[in-house]
Amino acid sequence: MIPALSLQGRTALVTGAATGIGRACAVRLAQAGATVWINHLGQADAAAALVRDIVAAGGRAQTIEADVSDALAVQRMAEAVGAVDVLVNNAGVIQEKPFLDTTEADWDRLLAVDLKAVFLVCRAFVPGMLSLGQGAIVNIASDLALLGRERYAPYCAAKAGVIALTKSLAREFASQHIRANAVAPGPVATAMVSLEHMSAEWVEKELAIPQHRLGAPEEIADSVLFLASDLSRFYTGQVLGPNGGSVMP
Numbered sequence: 001m002i003p004a005l006s007l008q009g010r011t012a013l014v015t016g017a018a019t020g021i022g023r024a025c026a027v028r029l030a031q032a033g034a035t036v037w038i039n040h041l042g043q044a045d046a047a048a049a050l051v052r053d054i055v056a057a058g059g060r061a062q063t064i065e066a067d068v069s070d071a072l073a074v075q076r077m078a079e080a081v082g083a084v085d086v087l088v089n090n091a092g093v094i095q096e097k098p099f100l101d102t103t104e105a106d107w108d109r110l111l112a113v114d115l116k117a118v119f120l121v122c123r124a125f126v127p128g129m130l131s132l133g134q135g136a137i138v139n140i141a142s143d144l145a146l147l148g149r150e151r152y153a154p155y156c157a158a159k160a161g162v163i164a165l166t167k168s169l170a171r172e173f174a175s176q177h178i179r180a181n182a183v184a185p186g187p188v189a190t191a192m193v194s195l196e197h198m199s200a201e202w203v204e205k206e207l208a209i210p211q212h213r214l215g216a217p218e219e220i221a222d223s224v225l226f227l228a229s230d231l232s233r234f235y236t237g238q239v240l241g242p243n244g245g246s247v248m249p
Contacts, residue, residue: 002066002231004030004229004231004233005032005226005229005230006032006033006229006233007029007032007033007034007085007086007228007229008032008033008034009033010033010034010035010085010086010168011034011035011036011082011083011084011085011086011204012026012029012034012035012036012037012084012085012086012087012088012228013036013037013039013081013084013086013087013088013121013125014026014029014036014037014038014039014088014090014175015039015067015068015088015089015090015091015117015121016039016040016041016090016092017039017040017047017050017088017090017130018038018040018043018046018050018189019043019046019191019215020142020188020191020217021090021185021188021190021217021220021221022088022090022091022219022221023046023050023087024216024217024218024221025090025096025199025220025221025224025225026038026050026054026061027050027053027054027218027221028218028221028222028224028225029086029088029224029225029228030054030057030059030060030061031057031059032225032228032229033059034060034228035060035061035128036054036059036060036061036088036163037061037062037063037064037081037084037110037219038050038051038061038062038063038064039063039064039065039066039068039077039091040063040064040065041066041067041068041091042065044063044065045201046194047065048063050058050063051063056080057182064077064080064081068091068113068117068120068121069112069113069116069117069120070120071120074117074121074123074124076093077103077122077124078125078128081125082128082129083125083128083129083132084125084129084130084135085129085132085134085135085136086126086136086138086228087122087125087129087136087137087138088137088138088139088140088224088228089117089118089122089137089138089139089142089162090142091113092113092114092140092150093109093110093113093114093131094110094155095098095109095110095152095154095155096151096152096199096202097151098236099150099153101150102153102154106154107154110154110155110157110158111154111157111158113162113222114154114155114158114159114162115157115158115159115162116164118139118162118165119165122137122165122169122180124151126169126173126178129173129178130173130176130178132171133176133179134178135173135175135177135178135179136178136179136181136227136228136229136232137166137178137179137180137181138181138182138183138224138227138228139162139163139165139166139180139181139183140162140182140183140185140220141159141160141162141163141166141182141183141184141239142155142156142159142184142185142225143162143183143184143185143186143246143247144156144159145159145162145163146160146163146184146241146247146249147246147247151202159184159222162182163182163184163239165235166180166181166182166239167180167196167237168238170236170238171237174236174237179227179232179233179235180236180237181232181235181236181237181240182225182229182238182239182240183220183223183227183237183238183239183240183241183242184239184240184241184247185220185241185242185243186191186206186209186241186242186243186244186245186246186247186248187206187207187209187214187215187243187244188198188215188216188217188220189215189216189217190217190220209243209244209246210244210245210246211216211244211245212244213244215242215243215244218243220243221238223242226240227240233243
């Protein structure tokens with residue numbers, strides 16, 4: 001283990017960590033030595049299985065259930081978890097729907113889970129980071145925040161908001177040794193990029209990138225681990241793009 005990549009002695013919280021990218025992030029952080037809190041909502045079995053896997057590999061983890069779009073639930077979670085050194089805001093939902101068919105309820109749900117939750121969780125956990133005198137926030141955005149995509153207006157808007165929020169946090173708390181960065185993945189092989197959530201046409205569009213493949217959750221988690229570690233100590237307000245070439249700034 002490269003010393004600056006080690007998270008020994010640190011505590012991390014990953015939201016939406018029972019499956020997909022969140023699960024991969026929890027595993028990577030635990031492999032680096034962090035004690036990891038696995039946040040989930042209604043996925044107790046998957047979260048418990050993840051804890052068993054981490055512990056079996058010599059790591060430390062425990063679960064906590066909370067709806068991160070609910071302010072009271074987030075505050076209760078923060079009180080139960082205590083101060084964390086690393087915060088990964090990963091929980092998210094997606095919906096494919098023509099803009100003119102998008103309802104106010106659709107908009108509110110996407111913005112609540114994909115953007116408001118990031119605000120609520122950061123607001124609840126930044127005070128603990130201030131008490132520790134350090135912290136690393138990693139927010140999961142999306143390449144669609146930069147590209148836009150028809151039929152995904154609320155999702156694109158929410159993820160663009162995550163990037164702007166990340167930059168604001170980075171500027172406000174840099175002097176207090178709290179770094180805030182974002183990861184904006186391209187298409188990743190998770191349940192969100194499947195025929196359950198996307199039409200076959202849009203799954204094919206997701207593959208229309210230079211590498212012409214879906215990324216693995218672990219490839220996104222590698223960027224998250226980097227931003228959580230001291231290897232990225234001069235990074236703040238940045239957006240890393242593990243995206244197979246979908247966005248080339």
